[in-house]
Structure formats: C-alpha cells, structure tokens
Amino acid sequence: MAHCDYCGTTILFGGVKDHGHRFCNEECQQGAVLLAVSEQIPDKVMADHVNAVHQGDCPRCGGPGPVDVHTSHTVWSMLVMTSWHSKPQMCCRSCGTKTQLKGALISGVAGWWGFPWGLIMTPVQIGKNLVGIFSGPDSSEPSAELTKIVSLSLAAHAIRGD
Numbered sequence: 751m752a753h754c755d756y757c758g759t760t761i762l763f764g765g766v767k768d769h770g771h772r773f774c775n776e777e778c779q780q781g782a783v784l785l786a787v788s789e790q791i792p793d794k795v796m797a798d799h800v801n802a803v804h805q806g807d808c809p810r811c812g813g814p815g816p817v818d819v820h821t822s823h824t825v826w827s828m829l830v831m832t833s834w835h836s837k838p839q840m841c842c843r844s845c846g847t848k849t850q851l852k853g854a855l856i857s858g859v860a861g862w863w864g865f866p867w868g869l870i871m872t873p874v875q876i877g878k879n880l881v882g883i884f885s886g887p888d889s890s891e892p893s894a895e896l897t898k899i900v901s902l903s904l905a906a907h908a909i910r911g912d
C-alpha cells in the first residue's frame with residue numbers, strides 16, 4: 751500500500767507521482783517542497799523566528815501573546831450527510847478559546863442531524879474543542895505545530911524570495 755510522503759495518508763488510488771515519491775495531491779506535493787526548503791534553514795534562524803512569533807502580539811486581536819496554534823473543530827449534518835473539519839489557527843490563548851467555544855456551539859447545534867456520522871462525530875468534535883480549551887498548548891514554549899507552521903512560512907518566503 752502506498753503512503754503519501756508528506757502527510758502519511760494511505761493512498762488507495764490516484765495521487766501524484768514525483769521522482770519516485772507519492773503524494774495524495776498537489777497540495778501535499780507542494781508541502782513536501784516547502785518541507786525540504788525549510789530543512790535548509792539554520793536551526794538558530796528558525797528558533798529566533800519561532801520565538802518572535804510566540805512572544806509577539808496576536809495576529810487576530812492584536813493583544814499580547816504568547817501566540818500558538820489553537821485548533822477549533824466543527825461538524826454539521828444534513829440527513830445522511832455529515833461534514834466535519836478541524837481548523838488550526840495562529841492566535842493568542844483567548845482567541846483560541848473563543849473559536850473553540852464557537853466550534854463546540856456550532857457542532858452542538860448543527861452536528862447531530864445526520865445518521866450515523868452526526869451522532870458519532872458531534873461528541874468527538876465537541877470533546878476535541880473542550881480538550882483545546884482546558885489543556886491547550888504549553889504557554890511557556892512554542893509547540894511543535896507552531897514550529898512547523900512558522901518553518902513552512904519561512905520556506906515559502908525563501909522560495910518567493912521576499
């Protein structure tokens with residue numbers, strides 16, 4: 751069974767082939783390019799950038815940091831159709847809590863109305879929001895997710911040359 755070289759998802763059929771690598775789609779292929787570039791950036795430069803973002807002001811509300819990745823989870827259903835997703839965002843703790851509360855609320859209202867996935871995914875998504883609200887990333891240091899997002903955006907800048 752083939753796996754995506756970027757995100758590790760099992761590829762059942764299709765996918766993108768590139769010099770002996772397999773990816774789910776072009777997004778993962780581009781992700782892999784960014785990852786390769788980001789590995790060329792010296793650790794010190796990377797750590798300085800990650801710390802600057804972590805200690806900087808919140809890009810959402812402009813309030814004081816620490817800034818980290820807060821993921822909100824939503825689900826909605828309509829009869830036999832249920833759709834759920836998770837959205838990571840770079841923001842301060844209070845913005846993170848707000849989007850997670852909103853995610854839990856939307857899921858609680860709109861999630862249940864599908865069978866069977868609405869009944870299964872609604873408590874899962876609400877639970878994930880609650881975990882985010884009550885535990886969340888450690889505020890004393892940048893999380894692995896923040897490091898990853900910052901390093902990929904640095905790589906994107908390096909490729910564009912700005």
Ligand SMILES: [Zn+2]
Pocket residue numbers: 754755756757758759773774775778
């Ligand atoms: Zn992939």
Ligand SMILES: [Zn+2]
Pocket residue numbers: 808809810811812813841842843844845846
């Ligand atoms: Zn904020």
